Amino acid sequence: MIVLRTPGDISLRLHPRALAVGLTCALLTLAVGVLALGSGDYPMSAADVLRTLAGDGTPAEEFIVHELRLPRLATAIAVGAALALAGAVFQTLVRNPLGSPDLLGFTQGAATGALVVVVVGGTSTMLSGAAAVSGFATGLLVYVIAWRRGVHGYRLVLAGIGVAAILTGINGWLLTRAPLMDAARAVLWLTGSLDGRGWIHALPVLIALALLGPVVLAGAGPALRLMEMGDDSANALGVPVERLRLALLGAAVLLVSLASAAAGPVNFVALTAPHLARRLTRAPGPNLLPSALLGALLLVVADEIAQRAVPGHQLPVGVVTGLIGGGYLIWLLAAERRAGRL
């Protein structure tokens, strides 16, 4: 623990290990990002990429970097960070390490909106919008169902699982109603993919992160840490528990909905990143910022693998995050069992 103090009664607490983890993730994301901007059908060296980013590239390079590759990279960073931040918030709020948006039904809700557009027919912008709106509406629905003089963690989980089951059924039915071509497109979207993503996909998530991120991190972070100790303890310490929970759920559901709208319901990032962050920082608490940075790194790396793993064929990024995330969880189980903790 490092404490910085200034004469003006300002004092800041820093956790050196968490700081190191966050910084490393940010730097690695940038490095892999530059690599990603340079790779593809038109390969560019890192130097060329940096020159182009500085505004000194040829028109061809400018087009490839700014119009084709940078939006996709920005979408990956924004979606990864948004999912991981929301995942860390959910896990703390429901006091359950499995409290991810998949478990709570929000991703299924976003998918329902998207599938309705697929069946009815509409543009990809409409699909994104519908996903965002229905994801958020599902969040509200789960909250209302779980509410009984306040919302407790386990009630939220049960309500979420119920809603998720119903929506999974509806989604399956919608898929069977869609024309074959559209159904194939919908399945790709449902897996989570960053193919052909442009600024129109990246911007809503980036804006939401820029607005909600600081509020969640600085405004609610310390209070969220207290909520891990139970509602009564947090209340006794002066946290307005119920109001804060509603506000944080709203913010996290909004982030997940917008992320799903941009890239589809990408698997496992929201679940894995906060776990991994906690393991790396070895700090108790929700580890919000390290989780978000790690989420961005995870998705950027996963997308790079998705594009390059099978030559001449792009995988949807959701396949890769599923493999990485699921593999990590199984490894974690084995490691914990060896250590005798499970």
Add this chain to the structure above:
Amino acid sequence: MRSRLRGSAMTLAYERRTISRELTVEIPDRSFTVVIGPNACGKSTLLRALSRLLQPSTGAVLLDGADIHRRPAREIAKTLGLLPQSSIAPDGIGVAELVSRGRYPHQGLLRQWSREDEAVVAESMAATGVTDLADRPVAELSGGQRQRVWLAMALAQQTPLLLLDEPTTYLDIAHQIEIMDLCARLHEEEGRTLVAVLHDLNQAARYATHLIAMRDGQVVATGPPQTVVTAALVEEVFGLPCRVIDDPETGTPLVVPAARRRTPIGVTT
């Protein structure tokens, strides 16, 4: 008798179940008040109301004359602290880190860890005798040690009023006495007002300066243990025939339950 904390004409209810009607209590300043009564008499509910965890459906809890539900939670938390019956120690947290969380109401975005915070946390750990455990993970502690750590966290909040919800549950007799002695010391030496819910009548009579006896959601008697704890009252409140004698150690009332009248073996009545 002055009271910073009082509940006035409160109706306390969960969902459809009403626990108390028109309940009025006053907590004398600088007292060690203990609430006693049989199971389900509403004593824990009263403490939840006083600590802002349960909002009365009518009436109000007043702190320094103002309704505690109309003031910012954080402001109340600087005056009124609570040791809840059950708290969850976050995974992997250390003792000093947990105690330091008690400083939350005094901290801010740019005031995350002042010298005062540091000094108060050290003092609180010394007062509860957990200084040597500072770097140990809370999960590895015994029940008695853990309860002292939670108490240290509540102390670090530096509130003149501290509520304790059954602080000795789950502890063996030695650790119960240890926690109660600690509370008595905090009350005497630091002049804090303490309010505890206790199950053990004899401990209540020994440590309290003021008793509130409850039954069926209502206050039956209040006052110093010497006047409240009588054989008649114990029979009325708990339905337990008993004798009350002087505690040979402290001179406070000691409740001795009446012996069961034995039926000789083999005789049916």
